[in-house]
Ligand SMILES: Nc1ncnc2c1ncn2[C@@H]1O[C@H](COP(=O)(O)OP(=O)(O)O)[C@@H](O)[C@H]1O
């Protein structure tokens with residue numbers, strides 16, 4: 490379960506999040522929506538421990554993540570599959586290696602990694618591009634690599650920032666189904682999107698932000 494209590498975040502004197510409280514149960518699927526600049530990315534980054542809130546509490550599985558030491562953060566993140574708005578792929582590593590990388594770091598055997606990476610590549614329809622470097626891929630393909638990387642470890646939390654932003658309609662639908670499957674299997678999923686089509690086709694709880702404030706739930 491993820492709970493935010495009265496979270497504030499300023500960048501300088503700009504208020505990116507103002508008194509945001511919300512709750513997502515284990516296995517629940519939540520959309521964060523709202524116009525560009527509303528604070529969606531900031532909110533996901535706060536849950537990921539990439540951005541530190543100025544005030545408030547963030548409880549994830551009962552743990553106050555604002556209290557994590559820097560050395561605890563990598564362990565905390567092992568439970569999280571994240572799809573960043575700008576993908577954050579390693580440009581000099583192949584598609585295969587981008588997906589395998591985090592698995593190697595945590596000491597999964599090569600054989601197991603191979604099995605998982607193949608399954609993940611197949612899931613996002615990119616098996617034929619496994620040896621390419623990310624700069625050789627289209628935006629949508631890079632996005633799918635980042636989604637495969639996020640899902641490979643069957644994380645208990647999935648944070649996805651505009652995950653269908655660069656994808657065609659059909660592929661967007663496939664990707665949303667993958668997130669829904671993960672949620673049905675017990676993962677807590679938070680997807681930031683302003684795509685109305687997605688919100689309509691895959692209805693779930695929605696928290697709407699505007700200028701950093703929750704305006705609708
Ligand atoms: N690192 C930063 N420094 C200064 N301002 C930032 C930074 N990150 C985001 N902002 C500002 O905070 C506001 C919210 O940004 P963001 O969370 O990216 O919104 P969204 O994802 O909804 O578009 C925007 O006005 C943005 O310009």
Ligand SMILES: [Mg+2]
Nearest residue numbers: 529530574650
């Ligand atoms: Mg954003």
